Amino acid sequence: MPDSDQFNSLHEKLIERLKAMRPATGGGVLHLASIKNNDEDLGTVEYLRDCALQAGWDARRIDIEDLGWDGACFLDLEEAPVTTLFKLYPWEWLAREEFGEHLIGRPAALIEPAWKMLLSNKALLVLLWEMNYGHPNLLPAYFTPQKFGADYVKKPLLSREGANVTIRSRGVVRQQPGGYGDEGFVYQGLAPLPVFDGRYPVIGSWIVGDQPAGIGIREDDSPIKRNSSRFVPHYFT
Numbered sequence: 001m002p003d004s005d006q007f008n009s010l011h012e013k014l015i016e017r018l019k020a021m022r023p024a025t026g027g028g029v030l031h032l033a034s035i036k037n038n039d040e041d042l043g044t045v046e047y048l049r050d051c052a053l054q055a056g057w058d059a060r061r062i063d064i065e066d067l068g069w070d071g072a073c074f075l076d077l078e079e080a081p082v083t084t085l086f087k088l089y090p091w092e093w094l095a096r097e098e099f100g101e102h103l104i105g106r107p108a109a110l111i112e113p114a115w116k117m118l119l120s121n122k123a124l125l126v127l128l129w130e131m132n133y134g135h136p137n138l139l140p141a142y143f144t145p146q147k148f149g150a151d152y153v154k155k156p157l158l159s160r161e162g163a164n165v166t167i168r169s170r171g172v173v174r175q176q177p178g179g180y181g182d183e184g185f186v187y188q189g190l191a192p193l194p195v196f197d198g199r200y201p202v203i204g205s206w207i208v209g210d211q212p213a214g215i216g217i218r219e220d221d222s223p224i225k226r227n228s229s230r231f232v233p234h235y236f237t
Contacts, residue, residue: 001235001237003237004235004236004237005235005236005237006214006233006234006235006236007214007215007234007236008213008214008215009213009214010206010208010213010214011051013208013209013211013213014048014051014208014213015051015054015055016055016208017208017209018030018051018052018055018057019055019056020209021111022055022056022057026056027056027057027058028056028057028058028083028084029057029058029059029060029080029082029083029084030052030057030058030059030060030084030085030086031059031060031061031062031076031082031084031085031086032045032048032049032052032059032060032061032062032085032086032087032088033045033061033062033063033064033067033085033086033087033088033089034061034063034064034087034088034089035063035064035065035088035089036063036064036065040227041088044088045061045086045088046061048086049061052086060076062076062077062082064087064089067082067099069099069102072107073107073108074099074102074107074108082108083108083109084108084109084111085108085109085110085111086110086111086112087110087111090120090158090160091112091114091116091117091120092117092120092158120158121157121158122155122156122157122158122159122186123143123157123184123186125138125139125141125186125188126141126142126143126186128141129141129142139188139189139190139191140188140189141186141187141188141189142186142187143184143185143186143187144187145187147187148187148189150168150170150171151168151169151170151189151190152168152187152188152189152190153165153166153167153168153187153188153189153190154166154167154168154185154186154187154188155185155186155187155188156178156180156181156183156184156185157183157184157185157186158180158183159178159180159181160180161225161226161227162176162178162224162225162226162227162229163176163177163178163179163180164176164177164178164179164180164181165224167190167223167224168190169190169192174222174223174224176222176224176226192223193223198221199219199220199221200219200220200221200222200223201217201218201219201232202217202218202219202225203215203216203217204216204217204218215234216231217231217232217233217234218230218231218232219231219232
């Protein structure tokens with residue numbers, strides 16, 4: 001469809017933003033870390049490393065398990081200092097690591113910043129509803145289900161890829177297994193997804209820096225999206 005386009009400028013904006021984050025003197029070493037033996041995370045980090053190389057960084061990949069500490073700074077396997085680090089690894093996990101206590105001293109610049117922990121915690125949904133009760137862009141959210149009738153969505157405070165999500169709708173209960181939930185749950189009003197030929201699509205949006213950078217559509221046979229959900233291309237004319 002050569003006359004069509006899609007809502008997507010992600011690649012260009014990533015390179016532009018990474019270029020703006022380089023040291024004013026030029027160059028700079030950026031380490032990009034993910035966990036070992038995870039092909040999905042490796043693919044994501046390698047793509048971001050390619051973007052960083054195009055932005056002028058000396059971009060080096062490292063397994064997060066191989067990060068070292070010399071008492072003053074983080075080190076890679078060549079014992080080179082890690083001064084700027086992108087980590088595809090949740091902040092709440094990083095803070096629990098043996099060297100997590102050293103993060104307080106800011107030995108390295110981390111991408112993404114620590115304040116993103118707030119956006120990763122679904123307790124924020126409850127706070128947003130309290131601060132903006134009835135806002136049309138929000139769903140009701142509470143720490144207990146009593147304010148709802150029979151229909152609601154139960155989500156762990158910290159979870160990813162649909163793990164441990166429960167949807168109660170019209171007497172039907174759908175649950176996704178996982179290893180999350182120890183920290184607690186939030187209960188959110190139900191917003192039924194549209195259904196096309198038995199498939200449930202949902203739109204996710206990307207922001208790079210402070211600029212919108214596109215949308216992606218995930219589709220599944222279940223309204224709960226998982227890491228195996230299909231990624232569906234889109235276009236507009």
